[in-house]
Amino acid sequence: MHMINQSIFFAIHPDAPKDMRIFGDKLKKSGTRGASSSVGFETKELQPTPGLQIPELISSYKGGIDTILFAFPSIPFSGDSERTLAYQSLIKELRIGTNFIIVHYKTDRAVIEKWFTSIGHDSQSISWVPIPNYVDFTDWAEDAYVALKDAHDDTYYLMEPWEFPRSGDQLIADSIEEYTSLHASQAPLIFQGGNCLVADDFWILGKDYYQDTINLIQDQTLPLRSNPGQKLEDLVRQSFYDYVDKKRPMFVAGTKKKIPLAAYVGTQEADKFILDIVGAGTGPYQPIFHVDMFISLIGKNKKGQFEIMVGSPELGNELLGLPNRAHNLQEAYDEIARSFAKQGVIVHRNPLIHYPEFTGRRIAVKHLQNLALQNPEDQDVNSLMKDLLSLGARENDVADVRNWHHITCNNCLVENSKNxxxxxxxxxxxxxxxTELKVLDEHMKAMWEGLDFTVHQLGDFNSFAKRQGVVHCISKYIKRSD
Incomplete structure (x- = not known):
């Protein structure tokens, strides 16, 4: 998957959060790891099953949230009280009786436990997974696996992709297996939790990782071999069927052609040159690198048709009175929305905001020229230089750095339950x-209420959005009830 050069990104925007969800996303060739043995956190011990017989992904919307997993990398998140308050707002809204699996540093357990018990959650409902303090991991750890059950014997699994290079997140599933009755397993495929959504009669995989899987089979990084005459696409679909979900067909969501977007754009407004960081959250075939950032699952209507929401920057710009720009990638969202509609899915469009924010940093054109010279193979920074020079910028000029991130309510938790x-x-x-974003909060509340949902508005998630993730990214549905 094409991602922006991290060293150049931080040279341009040194104050950016170091734990952005997009970093560590670039794949590398690597060997495999073994899985550790399983110990149950329930009173009984579960014997590992040699391979799943009928893997079935846990739904992204259907049923009550019985068990949910969080990974808390540090408390109070290095002084980030906004992040702590956001987490607490979610814990407060989740139903009393919900079970939790909490990945944490041992030293933080007492603080975290109070978050739950102080609002009525029973400490017995929490399964603790302690991580040594020297192991680095992020609150995006749910991306390192998908949750599924083996419908053959009702055992629950965290299925890991072949490789996952972000921080220590790839160690989490094995630790959870050690302390709970969940098993950890690994598939010879490329996927991430946030690029999968699980509907009723189908599940969604973002096209970026589907394409990565094909590419890594072609360069023999993945241990998958096609039979004579078998198409690579058929091999990939068969492998996802065997390892990830045997109950539902897979829908690949993305554009047909690669999205032509440079990570940086040089523009001019009034007499100022501006360096826009526009591509930090974009994938090759997806307007945002994970589908959970721009698609929400709603459920089946009375006619039996499945309904979803797909974000629209145009609607977001309309709400805020912002101009539509090419790098908002409206056409990509529209193309993906049409691909669902063609399959008979009812698609609602909701506002999603590609939000511009000046970082306060000004960077000399000469410095950018040097970055381009030092990185002749980096198309992004060289494209930026062409933009600025064509606008008349010269060595002694400076450009104001403006960063764009996604303000999205699509990234939410959904319960569509009989009970x-x-x-x-x-x-x-x-x-x-x-405060200008309050109009989005109220619009989304009204939109979901119009679909007969009880809306639980959570706290301030701006610090998460700036790191290219929100609520669905920091949690994992482990078990659903009716």
Whole structure:
């Protein structure tokens, strides 16, 4: 998957969060790892099953949230009280009786436990997975696996991709296996939790990792071999069927052609040159690198048709009075929305904001020229230089750095349950200096209420959005009830 050069990105925007969800996403050739043995956190011990017979992914929307997993990398997140408050707002809204698996540093357990018990969650409902303090991991650890059960014997698994290079997140599944009754397993495929959504009669895989899987079979990094006459695409689909979900067909969501977008764009407004960082969250075939950032699952309507929401920057710009720009990639969102509609899925369009924010940094054109000279193979920074020079910028000029990130309510938790009714847990953004985003919060609340959902508005998730992730990214549905 094409990702921007991290060293250049941080040279341009040194104050950016170091734990952005997009970093560590670039694949490399590597060997395999073994899985550790399983110990049950329930009173009984579960024997490992040699391979799944009928893998079935845990739904992204259907049923009550019985068990949910969080990974808390540090408390109080290096002084980031906004992040702590956001987590607490989610814990407060989740139903009393929900079970939790908490990945944490041992030293933080007492603090985290109070987050739960102080609002009525029973400490007995928490399974603790301690991680040594010297192991680095992120709160995006749910991306390192998908949750599924073997419908043959009702055992639950975390299925890991062949490789996952971000931080220590790839160690989490094995630790969970050690402390709980979940098993960890590994598939010879490329995927991430946030690029998978699980509907009723189908599941969605973002095209970027589908294509990565094909590419890594072709260069023999993955141990998958096609039979004579078998198409690579058929081999990939068969492998996802065998390892990930045997109950539902896979829908690949993405554009047909690669999205032509440079990570940086040089523009001019009034008499100022501007360096826009526009491509940090974009994938080769996806307007945002994970589908959970721009698609929400709703459920089946009374006619039996499945309904989803797909984000629209145009609607977001309309809400905020922002101009539409080419790098908002409206056409890519529209193409993906049409691909679902063609399959008979009812598609609602909701506002999603590609949000511009000046970083306060000014960078000399001469410095950018040097970056381009030092990195002649990097198309992004060389494209930026062409933009600025064509606008008349010269060595002694400076450009103001403006970063773009996605403000999205699509990244939420959904419960469409017989027993508990219909609930959605929505991030909010209209806080502090971002009060203009309140209009988005209220629009999304009304939109879900119009679909007969009880809306649980959560706290301020701006600090997550700036790192290219929100609520669905920091949690993993492990088990659903009716």
């Amino acid at each position: 508990y009714g219909k609930h959605v847990y929505l991030p909010t953004f209209g806080h502090g200096e971002y």
